Amino acid sequence: MSEEWNRRQFHFATTLLSSRLLVLQGKRLALDITERQLGRSSTEALRARAEHLRRDIATAQHNYRTTMLEWGSPEHEDFWVVAYSRLIEKGHVLNGRLRAAIVDLPAAERYQVAADIEVLEGIVEGWTDSMRRAMATSVA
């Protein structure tokens, strides 16, 4: 029963991830074609379509990454590429927010925030290295 359940779960996860990836790739392909058409004749309808597709790609990418984090196998490098890219993205948001605020802060906070930024940059750098390694293994 448990083995059968695991097999079904694996099948479900693989199907779900493949379908999310197909949607993403399909949207990217459609955008590529639209951008080529735009290069030949720039019409308002084509520009609107390209913009619409960029939004669709952002949503499809978000769905793919969320599914990968929830259902992907940590034994596969693709999982780690997505996991690290999500962490790096969040780390950059936090770092940017801390950096933007530092000038206007009282001395106590300024010191704390400068220390946070330094450590956080080191952590994000580590995540970036790990993501590059995962990408290299994934491609190989």
Next chain:
Amino acid sequence: MRELKREPGELPGEDLTTSALPEVAGWISIYEDLATVLRSVISRADGAADTEELGRNLLWIDNRLAAWRERHAELAGVAIDRGSHTLTYAGKSLKLTRREADLLDFLLRHPRRPFASKQLATLAWQNSRLSDAQVRTYIMRLRNRLREVGLEEVITVVRNRGYGIAASMGKTQ
């Protein structure tokens, strides 16, 4: 909890703490986001090679989160003595029950986030058996108590999402 002091370089009459308060609240929510993603990656990774390093990263983030939560409460000017369940604000003291103190302390440490009744019961009191109506009663009672020290507006109701801490927290000092 530390006494609020004037910062070096702060001009008389200038209140830098007021401007820092919303910033600190913003950092807390981004730190929380980052910790949530990291925690979920670690829980999925289960023993993979990178887990140990990620665990150290999470420890640092959790420590900073705790420090900023503490600082947020200081900047807001609210001190809660968890031993005696006494709240101090603007020179006034108020004796609370343990549940009231736990609830207020939890909300102050998680600014900019509304919590549903069920979440509050579990996270603030570690008691998932409390009903929504019971939590609502505690909230109403606490809000009434806080009126005695001029903090009646501090707990806000966010429609369809739950209860949180007012964004203006600390500005009324």
